[in-house]
Amino acid sequence: MIRLQNIEKVYRTDTVETLAIDNITLDIAKGEFLSIMGPSGCGKSTLLNIIGLLDEPSKGSIRIDDQDTSRFSDQQMAKFRNQKLGFIFQSYHLINDLQVLDNVELPLLYRTSSAKERRQLATEALEKVGLSNRLKHFPNQLSGGQRQRVAIARAIVGRPQIILADEPTGNLDSAMGNEIMDILINLNKNDGTTIIMVTHDENMAHKTHRLVRLFDGSQVQ
Amino acid sequence: MLKNYFKIAIAVLRRRKFFTFISLFGISFTLTIVMTSTALLENVMSPAYPDYNRERSLYVQRVTLKNTKEGWINSNSASYNFVKKYVSTLKKPEKIAFYTSGTNTNAYVNNKKILLEVKYTNDLYWEVASFDFLSGKAYTKRQIDNAERVAIISDRTRKAYFGDQQDVVGKNIEVDNVNYRVNGVVRGVPRTNRHFQAEVYLPYTVSKTGYDDQGVMGNFSVILLAKSAADMPSIRAEYQKMVDKIPVDKEYDKLYAHADTPWEDLSRRFFGSDDSVGFGKMLVMVSAFLLLFLLLPTINLVNINITRIMERSSEIGVRKAFGASSRTLVYQFLVENIILTLLGGLIGIVFSYVVIYIFNQSGYTPDLNLSLNFSVLALGLFVCLLFGLLSGVYPAWRMSRLNVVSALKVR
Known part of the structure; x- marks a missing residue:
């Protein structure tokens, strides 16, 4: 499903060159739930961003669903992200000016679908994460756990094959974290969604199929 | 979306x-x-009240004499002589109106002073523009030739001078210590229209200042009305030919008297010169x-x-x-x-x-x-x-x- 080959990422300033990812090769199978762990600054999020096509590697290639993503134009990249990928961020990144339902509809705006269809799909996604009673609320009227569930609904509303979650439970207490984790496990199990999750939490990581450990930009496990 | x-x-x-x-x-x-x-x-x-014919009107408002060698310039409105001797010889315009710029003068009602702006005009002035006559009518060529003391007043003057009386035609109005018989009352013209705005209009022949001088400069402006906009070029050509033939005093070597549309006039004043309208x-x-x-x-x-x-x-x-x-x-x-x-x-x-x-x-x-x-x-x-x-x-x-x-x- 996803094939990373000899990925390297270097951040350059005028004086310093920092190697964030050092020659990582990784295959992720369809339907797999993979977690990436490692100390702060080891390149976990950078790797996740590269897989999610949010950042470009300095070297190496990424193939997703048998397509070489390095040749994509801005338009193709946008379309690919919209149809194949879903993102969950540690700090939710909901748009505070929009109601929950509008936030969840967001990925569908960049597809050809009617307002009615969008509304229906967004409502279904919110039902899936148990928030069907909060459609008209604004994000700042919700708790952290609820916000993350809205973010999950937004990530799954377009039925992507891959979900990339960057510390989805990082800002939550353990009870809330477990709830979010259960939702992700169900998504993986029931819908066959491939999930790649960056986490600091060993317990969460052990609930996934496979664990990849990074240290100073290199894969150590 | x-x-x-x-x-x-x-x-x-x-x-x-x-x-x-x-x-x-x-x-x-x-x-x-x-x-x-x-x-x-x-x-x-x-085009706005009462000047609805602007599209086929040319306005002559200024005569300029120049000594290009010494750089002298003398510029003023046209004289009656200029109008009579030269402009009135033109054959192409349908009508030629001429009028003075407004002069401020006083009238007194019940010891109260009213400031009035007076314009002296010819008879065709009333045909070039379409004034709304609320009562009475314009003075005629004969009245002008006879130097009859008749006046057309604006509705505001009627109100200021006669109060609430409506029918004032035939009554006398004293302007600058002279009595004039009211010949008609017109709806007022805004001050922004300097060709037609006045509170009192009088025949040019009753003007106290001698209008019959010999030079080319005086106190008159002219409107040349074409039958249709298509006639404008030929009127311009005839007019320019006429201007070119006007003899110039020894002191000067050039005479300009442009017949312009309102836009040309505006452009020439601020951006052009006597030789160019300055539209660009x-x-x-x-x-x-x-x-x-x-x-x-x-x-x-x-x-x-x-x-x-x-x-x-x-x-x-x-x-x-x-x-x-x-x-x-x-x-x-x-x-x-x-x-x-x-x-x-x-x-x-x-x-x-x-x-x-x-x-x-x-x-x-x-x-x-x-x-x-x-x-x-x-x-x-x-x-x-x-x-x-x-x-x-x-x-x-x-x-x-x-x-x-x-x-x-x-x-």
């Missing part, structure tokens, strides 16, 4: 009320000025001024918009992550900006209405009724859209170039 953009645009406007106020104020203030000045200019320059220069100067004037609120908007982009960095990151291309984001931002500017435009239109209402009510220029017509409104909307596009393009482009990862890092 548009509904979503609209929601966001309104939410963003409400979020930073002070920025919003500055943006909206900038747009609406500029628009108000553009719209009211256009309304004023339109009123002054376009006027166009360049007015466009440059308008551009600069519009540029100020636009730069202000660009600035505010760029600041707002940083505030919305996370949103931009999220939208990109979930499939918005750079092009879509530029489109979204332009739509938002156009919504903002149209809102500013709407407020500007309301402001313009208020300003024009106050202007009309103030009595500062009596008989002048400005109005916002469709062309001014269309111009206003066009200006708004221009604002929206000008101020939106650069920030939108900057926004679309934001890197997703760094956009998401900004909190």
Whole structure:
């Protein structure tokens, strides 16, 4: 499903060159739930961003669903992200000016679908994460756990094959974290969604199929 | 999609009320000025009561004598002699009206002084323009030839001099210690129309100042009315031929007396010379001024918009992550900006209405009724859209170039 080959990422300033990812090769199978762990600054999020096509590697290639993503134009990249990928961020990144339902509809705006269809799909996604009673609320009227569930609904509303979650439970207490984790496990199990999750939490990581450990930009496990 | 953009645009406007106020104020203030000045200019320059024939009229308002070697210039209105001896020989114009510029004089009613502006005219003056006669009629050629002391007065003069009496034709009005019989009452003309505005109109033959001098300079202006606009070139040619034949005093070597349309006159006064109307220069100067004037609120908007982009960095990151291309984001931002500017435009239109209402009510220029017509409104909307596009393009482009990862890092 996803094939990373000899990925390297270097951040350059005028004086310093920092190697964030050092020659990582990784295959992720369809339907797999993979977690990436490692100390702060080891390149976990950078790797996740590269897989999610949010950042470009300095070297190496990424193939997703048998397509070489390095040749994509801005338009193709946008379309690919919209149809194949879903993102969950540690700090939710909901748009505070929009109601929950509008936030969840967001990925569908960049597809050809009617307002009615969008509304229906967004409502279904919110039902899936148990928030069907909060459609008209604004994000700042919700708790952290609820916000993350809205973010999950937004990530799954377009039925992507891959979900990339960057510390989805990082800002939550353990009870809330477990709830979010259960939702992700169900998504993986029931819908066959491939999930790649960056986490600091060993317990969460052990609930996934496979664990990849990074240290100073290199894969150590 | 548009509904979503609209929601966001309104939410963003409400979020930073002070920025919003500055943006909206900038747009609406500029628009108000553009719209009211256009309304004023339109009123002054376009055919309006009683001067409905401007499209086929040429106005001679100035005679200039030049000594090009020494650099002497002598310029004034035309003399009666100039009109009689030269202009009246023209065959092409359908009608030739002539009149003096307004002279301020006094009248007294019940020991109260009324300041009146008087114009001396010929009989065709009343045919070149279409005055509304509320009562009575214009004086005739015979009355003028007989130097009859008759007057046409404006409705405002009737009110000021005769009070609430309506039927004043045949009554006497004393102007500058001379009694005139009222021959007719016309609806007043706004002060902005200097060719036709006066409170009292008298036959030129009753003028106290000797009108019958021999030079080319005096106190008269002329209107040459063509049968149709198509006749204008031939009238101009005949007129210029006539002017070229006028002998010039020894002291001077050139004589100019332009027969211009109102726009040509305006352009020549401010941007042209005796040898050129200066339309090109006027166009360049007015466009440059308008551009600069519009540029100020636009730069202000660009600035505010760029600041707002940083505030919305996370949103931009999220939208990109979930499939918005750079092009879509530029489109979204332009739509938002156009919504903002149209809102500013709407407020500007309301402001313009208020300003024009106050202007009309103030009595500062009596008989002048400005109005916002469709062309001014269309111009206003066009200006708004221009604002929206000008101020939106650069920030939108900057926004679309934001890197997703760094956009998401900004909190």
